Amino acid sequence: MIKPILSIIIVSYNTKKLTLDCLRSVFADKSLSFNLKKPKSNSTIPTEIIVVDNASSDDSVSALKKVKNIHLLKNQKNIGFALANNQAYKIAKGNFILLLNSDTLILHSSISQSLTWLSSHPEASVCTAQLLNSDKSIQSSGGFFPNLLNVFTWSFGLDDLPFINQLVPPLHPHPPQFYTHDRFFLKDHPQDWVTGAYMLIRKSALSHTGLFDKNYFMYGEEVELSYRIKQNNPQTQTWYLIGPQIIHFGGASAKSKVDPILNEYRGILSFFKKHRPSGQYQLVKTILKINARLRALFYLLTLKPKSFKIYQQACFQF
Numbered sequence: 001m002i003k004p005i006l007s008i009i010i011v012s013y014n015t016k017k018l019t020l021d022c023l024r025s026v027f028a029d030k031s032l033s034f035n036l037k038k039p040k041s042n043s044t045i046p047t048e049i050i051v052v053d054n055a056s057s058d059d060s061v062s063a064l065k066k067v068k069n070i071h072l073l074k075n076q077k078n079i080g081f082a083l084a085n086n087q088a089y090k091i092a093k094g095n096f097i098l099l100l101n102s103d104t105l106i107l108h109s110s111i112s113q114s115l116t117w118l119s120s121h122p123e124a125s126v127c128t129a130q131l132l133n134s135d136k137s138i139q140s141s142g143g144f145f146p147n148l149l150n151v152f153t154w155s156f157g158l159d160d161l162p163f164i165n166q167l168v169p170p171l172h173p174h175p176p177q178f179y180t181h182d183r184f185f186l187k188d189h190p191q192d193w194v195t196g197a198y199m200l201i202r203k204s205a206l207s208h209t210g211l212f213d214k215n216y217f218m219y220g221e222e223v224e225l226s227y228r229i230k231q232n233n234p235q236t237q238t239w240y241l242i243g244p245q246i247i248h249f250g251g252a253s254a255k256s257k258v259d260p261i262l263n264e265y266r267g268i269l270s271f272f273k274k275h276r277p278s279g280q281y282q283l284v285k286t287i288l289k290i291n292a293r294l295r296a297l298f299y300l301l302t303l304k305p306k307s308f309k310i311y312q313q314a315c316f317q318f
Contacts, residue, residue, distance in 0.1 A: 002036045004048040006115055007094030007203075011084040012102045013054040016063050018249065019102040023049070023067060026100070031112035034069035045112060050088040054078040081196070082212035082221040089211045094203065097211075099222075101197040103249040107132075110244035114200050117241060125205035125229055125236040128194035129244035130185065138176060138185050139248055141240060142194035144169040145227055146271050151284050155291035171268075190237040193226035197248045201229075208232050213274070219260060220267015227275060261310055265292070289315065 008026065012019040026049065027034065033044035049070045053061050055077045064072050073087060085099055096115060110129050118127045131139040144150060150171040153159045159170045169192075173184035199222060209228040212221040226238055265288050272281040296311035 002046045004036060004046045004094040006032070006045055006047045006096045006098060006111075007088075007092035008047060008049045008098045008100055008111070009085055009088040009092065010049065010051045010100050010102050011054060011081055011088075012051055012056060012060055012064070013078055014056045014058045014060065015102045016056065016058045016060040019051070019060060020063060020067070022100070022102050022104050022106075023051075023070065025104075025106040026111065027069075029106065029109045029111050031109055045115065047111075048092070048094060050092060052084040052088050054080070054084050080216070081219075082216040083214055085196075086211045086214065089206075092203070097201045097203055097206070099196050099199040099201070101248060104197060105247040107245045107247065110246055113244040114241060117239075117243075118200055118202065121239070123235070123237050124190075124239050125202050125233065126194065126226065126238040127200050127241055128239070129198050129246045130240070130242045131195065131197060131248045132245055134247060134249060136247075139250070140172055140175050140185065140195075141197070142191055142222075142238075143172050144192045145223065145230075146171055146268055146284075147276075148280055148283065151268060152287055155287050156294075185240065186242065188239065188241050188243075190239050192230070192238065193223045194238055194240060195248075196222035197250075198246050205229050205233070205236065213270075215270060216267065219263035220270060223267065224271055224274065227271070262314055265314060 010019065010022065031045055032047040033040045034047055034049065036046055036048065050073065051064055051070050052073045053064065053075060055075050061072070061074055064070065071091070075084065079087070089097065096118065098111065114127055114129055118124055128141055131141045133139050149168045150159070153164055153168050154171045158164050159168070159172070160174075165173065175185055176183055206229075209225070209232050211225065213224050216224065229236065268288065269281070269285060272284045292311045292314035296308055296315060299307040299311060
């Protein structure tokens with residue numbers, strides 16, 4: 001049995017078809033070898049795949065049992081994205097860990113491309129691929145750590161203005177198709193954090209930090225992890241790469257449209273509660289309440305009842 005260089009972790013929750021399609025796209029990378037007992041050749045990268053099923057009710061487990069060369073972990077309840085990844089991380093043997101969402105498709109040989117890049121750039125601990133929507137338009141992936149200024153500009157839509165993002169590094173930079181002035185995702189560059197949909201990490205960078213904070217269920221955990229990695233080694237970098245590309249469908253495991261919005265608010269609050277002074281936490285809580293109320297009012301006036309109900313619910317959550 002050959003020790004893997006790369007461990008790919010995929011968390012699945014009621015995404016049977018998406019997970020199977022994702023696995024097929026991973027297996028298509030000819031530079032990776034998934035049979036650790038009998039690798040393709042000495043030039044391929046020994047790779048293990050760990051799939052964690054979070055008590056799916058859509059027959060995912062029986063379908064995944066038929067897939068060769070994966071290690072399947074079956075949970076009796078949905079423990080969330082963070083804890084499920086932690087569960088797989090405990091048994092992962094690779095020198096590099098790839099966190100990969102089940103609702104993704106790997107294009108070209110993006111996994112081996114990004115692994116080659118990260119292994120040859122010792123200044124970096126984390127990298128990601130360029131995320132694309134299903135129509136191949138560019139999708140936002142990560143940004144800068146939350147602080148009072150960028151939470152304020154994000155909450156009140158000020159980050160839509162061209163000059164604001166030059167003064168205040170944004171929490172969520174915009175993809176270029178929405179704001180032509182924002183070219184953030186059109187070039188390779190370091191940034192504070194990247195989305196957990198595709199997050200390639202040196203395992204050595206996690207030796208002192210561990211993986212995700214167990215108090216996160218879904219959304220925001222990759223921001224907090226990236227912050228701890230940076231705290232542990234201030235010189236290390238997280239990189240966004242445009243060469244490797246994946247399609248990310250997004251939101252496939254969310255129970256409703258409410259979940260991503262509420263969990264994003266919770267993720268920001270959890271970050272401030274853990275890593276910022278208590279006074280900042282209370283101020284951000286107030287800012288987010290105002291944000292939810294303004295959005296609820298906007299959708300009420302524009303006659304969009306579904307969106308209004310989402311933000312109305314958010315108003316009473318915090």
